[in-house]
Every structure is written in structure tokens, then in C-alpha cells.
Amino acid sequence: MRQRAIGRLVAATALLLAFGAATLTAGRAQAAPPAPTSVTVEGDDLPEPLTVTAEADSELFTAMLGQVNWLTGPGQTSSPEPAALGPKYLVVVLIDDDPSRSYELYPLAEGGPRAFRPAEQPDGSKTTAAWFFGRLTMSETLRAAGAPLPARPDSISGGIGGGERVIPQDALNPGEDLDKMFAELRHVLLLNGAVVVSITLGLAAIALLVRRRTR
Template sequence: MVRKVRRLLTVVAGAAVALACSLALTGTTAALAAPKPKLAPPGVDITGDRLDQPLQLRGDTRPAEVNMVIDQVKWLGTAGQLRGPAAKDLGPKYTVVVLVAGTAKNTYDLFPLAKGGPRVYRPAKQPDLSHPRAGWFLGRLNMSETLRAVGVPLAPQFDTLPGGIGGGERVLPEDALDPKGNLDTALAELQRLLLLNIGVVLVITVGLAGISLLVRRRTR
């Protein structure tokens, strides 16, 4: 009798273990098969001078433009300059908000036409509640062209080099782009050099002649 009870308990226990394993496998399979929620693509919102409505760029429709704008601020270090240019030298301001998974994460103020070159200001108060050190940074040389390309109403400006950090004013002065002016200047400098050389030759010739006469007189 005792042996039968033991056998019955063993069978029941085995069935329970098998059922538990089956339920566990079913739950794991269901969890693996369940689709993961699709995250919203990255994006940027731009507001500022002459923009009546925020310029909203999203990664699913305009990925190249989103990457271009983020590239203007993603390289910023942990600390910038405490003081920036004077307010009168900053020019138009554009606030860029970077979104991750549909939620605002970071914000920056861009000044593409600042005197002395583009500037970026990162406030200490950020949308994701982080608190980086507030600071001013030199912007990329192509900031104005990038903003204009994505839809910001800025006048075309082809006087900067693409990429790089810092600066933004004309790389070459306007008079350096005038071939006639450069030719006239070069000819004038050449004429001065020739006159100077002729003067040096005359001085040397007169000196040699004087020395020759002096030597002849002493040898007589």
C-alpha cells in the first residue's frame, strides 16, 4: 500500500514539474514573440529670428537634415567659456532642441552670424533635467550654410570653409579676390625692387671707381 502511495506521489510530482516547465516555456516564447515598442526617430526643433513657426525636422522623413543640425552641437566639450561676445555682436539667435525617442533632451542657442565667427551657447538647464556647465563655444564654420540648407531664412553666405571648429568670417579679404588689384600691387612692388637694385649697383660702381682712382694716385 505504501509503495502504491509513493508511486502515485512520484507520478503527480513529475506531472506538476512537467506542467510548470511547459508554462515557463510558453511564457518565454510569448515574451520573445511579443513585438518591441517602436521608438520615435530622433529629431530637432528650431525656433528663432524670422521663423513664425518652429522648424520641426524628424529622422524618419528628413534624416540628413537632422544629422546636419545635430553635428553642429554634438562635439561640445564639458566646459566652455564663461563669457561670450557682447549682445550687440551676436546677431540673430536660433534655439535648437534635440529630441530622442520623441522627448526633448538637449537645447542649445546658435548664433551663426556672430561677430568673430559663429557661436554656440549651452544653458545649464536642460530639458532632460541634466545640469551641464553653462558655457560659450566657437561654432563650426559652416553653421550659417547648414541652417539655411535645412530651412532657416538666412541669406546665402559662401565665404567660409566647410567643417572645422571656430571662426566664421570671410577667410580671404575681399581685396584678395580682385585679380586686377593684385596685379597692380605686384607690378608696383616689382618696380620698387628694380629701382632699389639699380641704386645699389650705382653706389657700388661709384665706390669701386673711387677706390680705383685712389689706388692709381698712390702708385704713381
């Protein structure tokens, strides 16, 4: 009987360890959101929306995504005067053909490119409406995608999507990446702690059961 109890203990321990590993894997999978697959561009001067996909043109897709994927946080500037914005382009980021995020880009705004993040997003989520200084490469990147904008080769350094923004991003939100990193680390630590506690309680319960049966 004692050997049978020990065998059950070993099997239960292996099961708990497998469960813990599966839980950690699932937690890490949830922490990594699906990657965007395409970007569409709409504008009053475009007869139909432009589409740039990661599969067909990875370089241009990366450049287009680089114009909007950093537009987080409370924003950097107040709302400009509408007359000073120039043509507007609506950029929508899609994940597997499903609209995820949308932004308004103004490459010819007075004082440099501007970007606007609407409060309501196409995936149903809500955020705060915010204005940002855009990248200096915005005009050339949109033109490479097919927008009828005047050539501005002086705004490019290092190829499509290179160059510098009007205000360096690191100087504007220096603590944002750290906050995100600490939040993810806290999530992982809590998940690991929960798994360890579950395994410990399981082993304690099994040890108590074996002790009672072997008396």
C-alpha cells in the same frame, strides 16, 4: 546521491553563467544611451519652429546634430557682447519626441559663429553654462533647415555639415575623449569583475555543499 549532487552542481553552474551573461548584456545596454531622432529650431525670425527628423531627412538631420552634439566640457570662450551676437536660434534635440538637450546658436556673430549651452536642460538635467566657437557651416546648415539667413556657400566644403570650425575641436579638448573612454572602460571592468566574483563565490558554495553531502 553523489550523482544527484553533481547534477545539481552542473545546473547551478549553468544558471550562474547565464546570470553573468545577462548582467553583462544589461550593463552594455545601459552604457549605450538612446539615439536622437529629431531636432527642432526656433528663432525670432521664424513664424513657427522648424523640425528636422532622422527618418525624413537623414543628411540634414546629421548636419544639424553635428552643430551641437560636440558642445561638451567647460566651454572655449567668454561670454560675447550681446550686441555682437546677431540673431539667435534655439536648437532642441529630441529622443522619441521627448526634448533632451537644448543649445543657442548664433550663426552671424561677429568674429565667427558662436554657440551657447544653457545650464538647465529640457530633460531635467543640469550642467554648466558655457560658450563655444561654432562651426563655420552653422549658417548654411540652419539655412538648409529653413532659417532665413543669407547664403554663405564659401563656408561649405564637402556638402552640408562639412567644412571646418573656427578652432579645431581636437586642439581645444584633447583629453576629453580619452577621459570618457577610460571611464567607460573602468565601468566595464568593474562590471566584469563583479560577475566573476559572483560566479566564483557561487561555485565555492556549491562545491562546499557537495563536499559535505558526499562525506
